[in-house]
Amino acid sequence: MIYTDLMIIGGGPAGLSAAKTASDYGINSILVEKDRKLGGQLVKQTHRFFGSKKEKAGIRGFAIARNIESEIRKSENSEIWTDSTVLGLYEDGVVTVLRNGRMQKIKPKKIIAATGAFERYLAFENNDLPGVFGAGAVQTLMNVFGVLPGKKVLMVGSGNIGLIVSYQLIQAGAKVVQLVEAAPEIGGYLVHASKIARLGVPILTSATLKGVYGNDKVEKAVIHRVDERFNPIDGTEEEIEVDTVCLAVGLTPLNELIRMAGCTMVYSGELGGYVPLRDEFMQTSINGLYCCGDASGIEEATAAMLSGSIASLHACFSIFPSIPDYQEKMQRLQSSLTELRAGPFGEKIRKGLSKAVVIKNA
Amino acid sequence: MGEISVRIENHPVLEFKRGEKITFFFNGTPVECFEGETIAAALYAANILDLSSSRRFHRPRGLFCAIGNCSSCLMEVDGVVNVKTCVTPARHGMHVCVQEGKGDLL
Amino acid sequence: MLKKNGVACKEEYMEKLPSDIRKERGPFAMIECFQRIPCDPCFYSCPIKAIKPMSDINDIPRVDFDKCNGCASCVVKCPGLAIFVVDLSKPSGKAILKMAYELLPVPAVGDEVIALSREGKELCKAKVVEVRDGKINDKTYLLGIELDREYIYEARAVRVVDSDGK
Numbered sequence: 264m265i266y267t268d269l270m271i272i273g274g275g276p277a278g279l280s281a282a283k284t285a286s287d288y289g290i291n292s293i294l295v296e297k298d299r300k301l302g303g304q305l306v307k308q309t310h311r312f313f314g315s316k317k318e319k320a321g322i323r324g325f326a327i328a329r330n331i332e333s334e335i336r337k338s339e340n341s342e343i344w345t346d347s348t349v350l351g352l353y354e355d356g357v358v359t360v361l362r363n364g365r366m367q368k369i370k371p372k373k374i375i376a377a378t379g380a381f382e383r384y385l386a387f388e389n390n391d392l393p394g395v396f397g398a399g400a401v402q403t404l405m406n407v408f409g410v411l412p413g414k415k416v417l418m419v420g421s422g423n424i425g426l427i428v429s430y431q432l433i434q435a436g437a438k439v440v441q442l443v444e445a446a447p448e449i450g451g452y453l454v455h456a457s458k459i460a461r462l463g464v465p466i467l468t469s470a471t472l473k474g475v476y477g478n479d480k481v482e483k484a485v486i487h488r489v490d491e492r493f494n495p496i497d498g499t500e501e502e503i504e505v506d507t508v509c510l511a512v513g514l515t516p517l518n519e520l521i522r523m524a525g526c527t528m529v530y531s532g533e534l535g536g537y538v539p540l541r542d543e544f545m546q547t548s549i550n551g552l553y554c555c556g557d558a559s560g561i562e563e564a565t566a567a568m569l570s571g572s573i574a575s576l577h578a579c580f581s582i583f584p585s586i587p588d589y590q591e592k593m594q595r596l597q598s599s600l601t602e603l604r605a606g607p608f609g610e611k612i613r614k615g616l617s618k619a620v621v622i623k624n625a
Numbered sequence: 626m627g628e629i630s631v632r633i634e635n636h637p638v639l640e641f642k643r644g645e646k647i648t649f650f651f652n653g654t655p656v657e658c659f660e661g662e663t664i665a666a667a668l669y670a671a672n673i674l675d676l677s678s679s680r681r682f683h684r685p686r687g688l689f690c691a692i693g694n695c696s697s698c699l700m701e702v703d704g705v706v707n708v709k710t711c712v713t714p715a716r717h718g719m720h721v722c723v724q725e726g727k728g729d730l731l
Numbered sequence: 732m733l734k735k736n737g738v739a740c741k742e743e744y745m746e747k748l749p750s751d752i753r754k755e756r757g758p759f760a761m762i763e764c765f766q767r768i769p770c771d772p773c774f775y776s777c778p779i780k781a782i783k784p785m786s787d788i789n790d791i792p793r794v795d796f797d798k799c800n801g802c803a804s805c806v807v808k809c810p811g812l813a814i815f816v817v818d819l820s821k822p823s824g825k826a827i828l829k830m831a832y833e834l835l836p837v838p839a840v841g842d843e844v845i846a847l848s849r850e851g852k853e854l855c856k857a858k859v860v861e862v863r864d865g866k867i868n869d870k871t872y873l874l875g876i877e878l879d880r881e882y883i884y885e886a887r888a889v890r891v892v893d894s895d896g897k
Contacts, residue, residue, distance in 0.1 A: 297693070298692075298693075298712070299712075299714075309638045309639060310810065311772075311808075311809075311810035311869075311871075312810060313768060313769060313770040313772075314769055314770060314788070315769070315770075315771055315788050316771055316772050316774075316775045320770065320771065320772045320810065321772035321775075321776075321808055321810060323638065325639075326869075381690075381694050382690065391679065391697075392684075392685070392687075393674040393675055393676075393686065393687025394674065394687065395689065396689060396690075396691070397689060397690050397691075397695075399690060399691065399692055400688055400689060400690050400691035400692070400711075403666075403691040404666060404669065404688075404691060405633070406639060407666075408641075408662055408670075409632055409633040409636070409641035409643070410631060410632055410633070410666055410669055410670045411631045411632075411633055412669075433834065434636065434637050434638065434833060434834060434835075435633055435636060436633060436835075447735070448734040448735060449734055449735065449736075449737060452766065452768050453733055453734065453766045454763075454764060454766070454768075454811025454812070454813045455737075455811065456733075456736070456737025457733075457738070457739065457763065457813065457849065458737075458811065458812050458813075459737065460736060460737035460738050460849060460850060461847055461848070461849050461851050461887045461888035462847070462851055462888055463847070463851030463852075464851065465736070465851075466735070466736045466737050467736075468735050468736070479674070479675060479685045480674050480675075480687070565769075602769070602787065602788055602789075603769045603788070604769075605769075605787060605789055606767045606768060606769055606787075606788075607766075607767050607789075608767075608768055608769070609769070636835070637833050637834050637865075637870060638833060638870045
């Protein structure tokens with residue numbers, strides 16, 4: 264059995280920020296990541312981040328991940344395990360990890376689950392044809408391996424992911440022939456939409472994908488219009504010649520591990536599905552178990568970094584109450600997060616959080 | 626099949642540091658790629674899109690999530706079945722085959 | 732219609748302009764940001780604080796046109812690539828438009844490019860008059876083009892004509 268102060272599950276923006284905060288205070292931590300590299304979805308983000316300059320705005324996503332990682336690696340108290348998959352989170356607080364072909368058992372004092380999210384799927388005819396990808400796969404191929412996913416792409420979804428990946432496709436040399444969005448309005452930031460519109464990407468709302476066709480791979484797609492209740496409108500089919508379809512239709516929190524541990528979960532459509540009930544420090548119904556980032560509710564990277572720092576700061580403080588300036592630091596993190604969520608885009612998040620956050624009495 | 630294609634040479638923001646050129650085998654045919662690429666990414670770059678097939682109707686399946694979540698890319702690698710080729714790095718001399726059905730682990 | 736296709740209409744973008752007198756006096760920044768989103772790098776990017784302070788990071792940025800000198804520092808820092816510098820002070824019937832550029836190929840000064848509208852439609856030919864290397868700005872180039880004055884409020888992107896004439 265390996266003993267440690269803090270175990271962080273997941274090396275994306277939330278997990279990285281949690282590990283960084285722990286390293287600031289010399290708390291012994293182990294960050295476990297199933298992939299070969301740290302960074303989660305940040306490594307694929309070539310665009311400059313929004314948010315506040317204080318929280319890394321203006322810096323490209325992949326650089327943010329690299330910077331935080333190098334800071335963590337300077338600390339003697341921070342261990343990083345990559346190529347290591349957490350297999351189970353047991354009710355007695357033991358975590359099992361598959362590492363180097365062997366199962367390890369760890370008993371941390373505190374655990375932060377930052378396991379991220381997975382992509383949603385869409386039902387349409389021949390949706391299993393090669394050439395149909397999730398947006399994450401398109402980004403992985405293009406931005407991690409430098410392999411062009413296709414030459415003529417249909418993008419489904421106008422949330423920030425759909426809009427951003429469309430721009431990245433153009434940067435990589437592909438043509439986005441059409442973007443369709445089932446809702447009547449564009450879901451993501453309008454500046455992202457304007458960026459691709461002026462590069463010739465036609466955006467069509469109240470429209471969705473009916474099916475894709477081809478021998479063994481995508482050769483063409485058929486889109487059609489939908490009404491306000493998302494019902495297809497007969498006679499509005501339109502055929503488009505594409506070789507790739509990219510689905511950017513939303514994310515769902517990945518939280519099997521914390522459910523295994525027995526956390527109380529609550530359903531919130533606004534936050535993407537089942538999320539853990541938590542307090543304002545991201546602690547779940549299980550004492551010592553925290554959940555942050557997209558695993559606690561779909562939002563975006565800046566919120567993930569802030570919630571990771573909040574969870575970690577609280578976890579460190581409960582291990583070592585002598586942390587200097589704790590109140591001030593926590594206050595600053597919380598107000599940054601509140602400010603981030605204060606605008607119209609934060610409305611949905613605030614509504615979802617009202618179901619998921621329980622403020623504990625001091 | 627086997628030639629290196631559709632790799633992005635120049636990108637406005639990213640720099641791709643490719644490793645050494647290596648060769649592995651797909652159903653016996655040599656495929657060239659760069660060290661560091663996953664098997665699935667290397668096959669995709671070589672225009673090999675069908676990685677497996679569906680159980681009942683044998684419909685072609687290819688890369689979908691590219692991150693180890695969906696199981697569309699499971700193939701037999703060096704005799705071991707059900708390998709997630711989208712997160713497994715290609716190695717020189719590796720033998721990758723399309724597996725039939727669920728594969729036999731024992 | 733902005734919310735349906737990402738294309739701002741005349742009423743929307745004309746609100747981002749200064750007075751007629753100011754327009755003719757020299758270059759100025761035009762921030763085509765129409766939506767409250769949590770974002771503030773533009774404010775920090777201006778070396779002379781010509782972007783008004785925000786009380787809340789969701790505020791839509793506004794330019795102080797008395798201070799703004801059109802240096803374009805903000806153009807390459809905006810994460811949404813939503814800022815343009817407009818220069819109507821040239822006497823020749825031409826105007827200069829400066830924008831952020833993050834694509835390949837990167838044109839050279841003197842090259843002819845095709846100016847595109849907010850909908851990506853070809854508007855007119857334009858000549859590249861400035862290329863500020865992206866290296867200083869983490870790969871975001873600043874591109875300055877000279878085009879006929881009548882297109883200055885419509886042209887918002889370029890198509891680089893490569894050696895094959897495409």
